[in-house]
Amino acid sequence: MPSAIVTGATGITGSAVVHHLCKDPEYRKIYSLSRSSPGDKSPKIQHATVDLQSSAEGMAKELQGVEAEYVFFCAYLARDDPAEATRVNAAMLKNFIQALEKTGAIGRLKRFVLTAGFKHYGVHLGQCKQPLQEDDPLLEAKTSGDSWPQIFYYEQERILSAAAAKKGWEWVVTLPEDVLGYARGNFMNEASALGLYCAVSKVLPGSELPYPGCKANYFAFNCWTSANLHAKFCLWAATAPKAGNNIFNVMNGDTESFQNLWPRLAQRFGCKVPNPMFPGGGVPDSPGFKNYEATTVRMSNPHPLKEHEDTIGVKAEGSPTLFLQVDPEKWAKRSDVNEAWGKLRDKYGLDQKAWEKATWDFLTFVLGRDWSCVGTMSKARKLGWTGYADTWEELEETFEVLEREGVLPPVEKLKKDF
Ligand SMILES: NC(=O)c1ccc[n+]([C@@H]2O[C@H](COP(=O)([O-])OP(=O)(O)OC[C@H]3O[C@@H](n4cnc5c(N)ncnc54)[C@H](OP(=O)(O)O)[C@@H]3O)[C@@H](O)[C@H]2O)c1
CATH class of the missing domain: 3.40.50.720 (NAD(P)-binding Rossmann-like Domain)
Incomplete structure (x- = not known):
């Protein structure tokens, strides 16, 4: 053995x-x-x-x-x-x-x-x-x-x-x-930051859950x-x-998008899906645009796609730009948001470090990019790998672990209490 x-x-x-x-x-x-x-x-x-x-x-x-x-x-x-x-x-x-x-x-x-x-x-x-x-x-x-x-x-x-x-x-x-997972004492993971955003949004007046990222990202495809x-x-x-x-x-073997996951997140945490999700089309300065806490990040390097221009026959124009209608880092510093977190922490005995160490900057990148990010599992499958996991189920399971670890509030109580 x-x-x-x-x-x-x-x-x-x-x-x-x-x-x-x-x-x-x-x-x-x-x-x-x-x-x-x-x-x-x-x-x-x-x-x-x-x-x-x-x-x-x-x-x-x-x-x-x-x-x-x-x-x-x-x-x-x-x-x-x-x-x-x-x-x-x-x-x-x-x-x-x-x-x-x-x-x-x-x-x-x-x-x-x-x-x-x-x-x-x-x-x-x-x-x-x-x-x-x-x-x-x-x-x-x-x-x-x-x-x-x-x-x-x-x-x-x-x-x-x-x-x-x-x-x-x-x-x-x-x-x-x-x-999608958790290790004790390591709060730097996507599920913690997403879960905290949802739980605190539930406590804020109106319990709305605006999607932090850009509209293109909402419709893009990703895998976890x-x-x-x-x-x-x-x-x-x-x-x-x-x-x-x-x-x-x-990867899990499914392809997901936030147009599919976000309404499920809203439902799980008892939040409302705002309609329109992207006021003013999510385009800054356009009529109706709601500047929650918007941010634009311009990266200085070209897109890696540039290396494939000759093969695919299309130019990779410009540099990567991230746009978020709610910048998670700015959002997490707001006084009303911190007050809402404080209520959750005190009511359910949550770990203050989970809030302080949440990786908001990670969300900025993952939700702000206007392109998809998808890989293929073909190579492993051809060699006999048959594993598969449902991304939503894995996310829910991770939230449950985070609840047990005092990072997130118990969701059923949260829905009743707020
Ligand atoms: N997490 C993600 O979302 C993600 C996504 C894609 C790829 N990856 C990749 O997966 C790999 C593993 O990442 P992870 O997320 O599992 O990391 P992690 O949760 O941050 O854990 C890092 C581990 O390394 C140990 N470690 C760090 N420095 C050490 C040292 N000097 N001596 C001995 N042990 C040390 C840490 O234990 P101690 O601190 O106790 O020593 C801890 O057990 C990385 O290459 C990462 O880029 C991660």
């Missing part, structure tokens, strides 16, 4: 991988690694406190006796500067692999699964060619001869494939889209990745016969 090592065991993707390994009778032992303790109770789990930013030599001392056939690398450190994100995250991966070489654990390794993400395609930089496919060219040198901001996954992917080729084990890289589904995918990819040495998109 094999064992597994999970780095980033306290994170959103890593904790889900640990959870699913625990449930899988095929796995005998799970080494969970992170700086803080995940507090898992399963007898299958052995936790090791490891700082992946330390040297390979230092880490090797902490990793004595930690060996497994499968590694799931879900550790991640967010950095705003792309070069710094590359330096930090590449070093963590490289030093960790070297530490396994030093302890000799690498000799037992069969497959190493690295969690990366859709930033691999440059989705954070603007509109990409869609659907996103694993064999799309990397976004490195620009056709202009210039270069794109560094994408840290590329360096991680190179480190991993080079180490695997040298030592004879296999690698897999997963590319999840925005992850359930942390649980991603974890199941990682377990599948670790042993599926032909999955080794491959990079895979990992």
